[in-house]
Amino acid sequence: MIPDAVQPRIVLASASPRRIELLKNLGLIFEIFPSDLDEIVEVGHTPAQVVAELAESKALRVQSLIQTRGGEPARQDLVIIAADTIVVFEGDILGKPVDRTDAIAMLSRLEGHRHQVYTGVHILSVSAQANNGSASAHHDVEIASVEFRSLSLSEIETYVDTKEPMDKAGSYALQGIGAFMIDKIEGSPSNIIGLPLVLTTRMLRRCGIKIMGE
Amino acid sequence: MIPDAVQPRIVLASASPRRIELLKNLGLIFEIFPSDLDEIVEVGHTPAQVVAELAESKALRVQSLIQTRGGEPARQDLVIIAADTIVVFEGDILGKPVDRTDAIAMLSRLEGHRHQVYTGVHILSVSAQANNGSASAHHDVEIASVEFRSLSLSEIETYVDTKEPMDKAGSYALQGIGAFMIDKIEGSPSNIIGLPLVLTTRMLRRCGIKIMGE
Numbered sequence: 528m529i530p531d532a533v534q535p536r537i538v539l540a541s542a543s544p545r546r547i548e549l550l551k552n553l554g555l556i557f558e559i560f561p562s563d564l565d566e567i568v569e570v571g572h573t574p575a576q577v578v579a580e581l582a583e584s585k586a587l588r589v590q591s592l593i594q595t596r597g598g599e600p601a602r603q604d605l606v607i608i609a610a611d612t613i614v615v616f617e618g619d620i621l622g623k624p625v626d627r628t629d630a631i632a633m634l635s636r637l638e639g640h641r642h643q644v645y646t647g648v649h650i651l652s653v654s655a656q657a658n659n660g661s662a663s664a665h666h667d668v669e670i671a672s673v674e675f676r677s678l679s680l681s682e683i684e685t686y687v688d689t690k691e692p693m694d695k696a697g698s699y700a701l702q703g704i705g706a707f708m709i710d711k712i713e714g715s716p717s718n719i720i721g722l723p724l725v726l727t728t729r730m731l732r733r734c735g736i737k738i739m740g741e
Numbered sequence: 742m743i744p745d746a747v748q749p750r751i752v753l754a755s756a757s758p759r760r761i762e763l764l765k766n767l768g769l770i771f772e773i774f775p776s777d778l779d780e781i782v783e784v785g786h787t788p789a790q791v792v793a794e795l796a797e798s799k800a801l802r803v804q805s806l807i808q809t810r811g812g813e814p815a816r817q818d819l820v821i822i823a824a825d826t827i828v829v830f831e832g833d834i835l836g837k838p839v840d841r842t843d844a845i846a847m848l849s850r851l852e853g854h855r856h857q858v859y860t861g862v863h864i865l866s867v868s869a870q871a872n873n874g875s876a877s878a879h880h881d882v883e884i885a886s887v888e889f890r891s892l893s894l895s896e897i898e899t900y901v902d903t904k905e906p907m908d909k910a911g912s913y914a915l916q917g918i919g920a921f922m923i924d925k926i927e928g929s930p931s932n933i934i935g936l937p938l939v940l941t942t943r944m945l946r947r948c949g950i951k952i953m954g955e
Binding site for chain 1: 895896898899915918922923953954
């Protein structure tokens with residue numbers, strides 16, 4: 528038997544427990560390296576531009592943090608996975624709520640309606656031979672739709688008081704308590720949770736990473 | 742303040758960890774009472790009939806087990822929640838796989854295609870005053886579509902060897918490792934996982950059960 532080539536060092540540029548869980552489900556071993564980037568949305572950019580740019584910024588930030596940390600030269604190829612997810616409703620971009628009132632306001636807009644979820648994925652592949660910090664990039668954006676049933680203010684307040692909405696784009700989680708509101712989705716559930724797995728698998732394989740035996 | 746009416750005793754007629762988790766997410770306190778029913782599918786019945794009948798049989802079986810257990814008369818209303826989920830592809834009903842080979846065969850049919858998931862929910866509401874075992878029933882069937890990406894035999898085998906498919910209708914889990922195969926869904930994710938939550942919430946409220954503060 529020919530031994531497998533060494534798997535590159537994989538870094539997830541996110542501290543999101545949902546993204547960590549999704550990536551673990553692919554059977555990958557990876558490091559968690561949050562970018563600590565302020566998620567500043569450029570005015571006038573489309574939702575797809577916003578998530579693409581934020582995902583790219585997170586990936587580049589983590590690449591720079593890793594490379595300026597110095598130490599001995601890398602002996603392993605490096606793959607950095609970054610993603611950004613936003614909720615879009617009536618042309619407005621809804622990120623994470625700033626407080627309880629903001630979460631209640633977002634959910635009051637979304638209830639009884641359909642909205643879109645955009646996730647941008649940006650993957651940087653840095654060869655161990657490259658000393659100049661150059662990397663090849665793969666990036667894409669995936670969109671899904673989510674339809675909320677009608678909700679009373681009391682239901683929204685009860686949900687917000689569980690604290691689940693507080694660190695999530697659009698103020699809800701598809702896979703948690705928030706499931707009680709979701710009438711229907713159209714698209715990839717993992718996209719809505721924060722990391723579209725079919726897309727990410729395809730991109731990672733292009734970087735030479737083995738997933739599910741392939 | 743007027744105190745809330747006493748919540749009925751709630752029993753889930755299922756041992757499925759996914760259904761238990763989904764119901765817990767609604768914030769309900771309930772007992773788990775598996776029906777231990779053989780899931781026999783009647784030949785010639787439609788998928789919707791099959792899940793409706795199996796859900797009803799599970800609910801009635803648990804009602805009978807609880808009532809024949811005797812003891813002192815019930816002082817609390819009783820609500821029994823039962824559900825049955827199947828996967829339907831090209832007119833065939835796919836239940837749980839019997840072994841590894843069966844799971845591989847099912848996934849080899851589903852890969853690259855779209856299939857349907859049917860969940861029947863049957864809720865029995867038994868009043869504490871009813872001594873003759875009579876109950877009012879609420880029941881409904883919900884359908885969702887799932888689209889798998891193309892999979893190689895090696896990917897299917899690697900997935901089956903995780904054992905995740907073994908106790909699941911259609912041999913996969915939407916929310917687990919199986920997410921790597923799911924290109925797209927159309928419908929309620931909780932339906933595909935095994936208990937459609939918007940439908941179940943609506944039915945439980947008709948039985949006087951408070952959910953999310955309402």
